[in-house]
Amino acid sequence: EPEVTQTPSHQVTQMGQEVILRCVPISNHLYFYWYRQILGQKVEFLVSFYNNEISEKSEIFDDQFSVERPDGSNFTLKIRSTKLEDSAMYFCASSEVRSRGNQPQHFGDGTRLSIL
Amino acid sequence: AQSVTQPDIHITVSEGASLELRCNYSYGATPYLFWYVQSPGQGLQLLLKYFSGDTLVQGIKGFEAEFKRSQSSFNLRKPSVHWSDAAEYFCAVGARGGSNYKLTFGKGTLLTVNP
Numbered sequence: 491e492p493e494v495t496q497t498p499s500h501q502v503t504q505m506g507q508e509v510i511l512r513c514v515p516i517s518n519h520l521y522f523y524w525y526r527q528i529l530g531q532k533v534e535f536l537v538s539f540y541n542n543e544i545s546e547k548s549e550i551f552d553d554q555f556s557v558e559r560p561d562g563s564n565f566t567l568k569i570r571s572t573k574l575e576d577s578a579m580y581f582c583a584s585s586e587v588r589s590r591g592n593q594p595q596h597f598g599d600g601t602r603l604s605i606l
Numbered sequence: 607a608q609s610v611t612q613p614d615i616h617i618t619v620s621e622g623a624s625l626e627l628r629c630n631y632s633y634g635a636t637p638y639l640f641w642y643v644q645s646p647g648q649g650l651q652l653l654l655k656y657f658s659g660d661t662l663v664q665g666i667k668g669f670e671a672e673f674k675r676s677q678s679s680f681n682l683r684k685p686s687v688h689w690s691d692a693a694e695y696f697c698a699v700g701a702r703g704g705s706n707y708k709l710t711f712g713k714g715t716l717l718t719v720n721p
Binding site for chain 1: 707708
């Protein structure tokens with residue numbers, strides 16, 4: 491069964507450094523999402539992306555965050571200057587577009603980001 | 607804004623026993639509803655979904671859930687739990703409005719299965 495793949499599985503970064511989290515969505519999916527889960531807290535929506543632009547973003551997704559689809563397969567989340575509170579598990583998800591209705595989101599295994 | 611409540615933080619059942627995990631949502635209209643499962647070190651796997659139609663939905667691994675509009679609930683059930691079902695379970699709601707929707711998750715219920 492096709493999967494969403496995320497790399498790396500664990501990223502350790504110094505505070506203030508830039509980090510890029512990478513995702514390869516399922517190949518025929520056109521909607522892409524990032525969520526994060528701070529340890530012990532809920533999974534929270536960050537941003538959705540369609541047709542090469544952001545569809546919706548949460549208040550968490552401030553100017554330090556950006557997303558990009560640099561080629562036909564990758565979908566990236568960049569944090570420009572990391573803070574301690576950015577430490578979390580980041581999940582990428584994707585879903586299909588079908589004319590007959592809405593489709594569920596499929597998640598990757600996540601990238602654990604640790605900010606030192 | 608939508609929200610999800612999972613009242614039980616941790617549930618322990620014996621293998622072979624039945625299971626019901628509770629989920630209540632708040633949303634102004636009929637929402638999209640989902641259950642995801644997360645095993646340690648793994649991502650979120652979709653168990654089942656409700657978009658419309660039959661309010662009793664079947665999922666993978668023998669799970670089912672029933673949408674009850676009057677109670678704003680979408681409880682997950684399994685008649686006989688297996689040790690491999692031990693994991694964390696998340697209920698989520700998606701706002702209607704098109705194919706592109708954000709998910710709002712509950713805090714999760716951790717399921718422990720005793721032999």
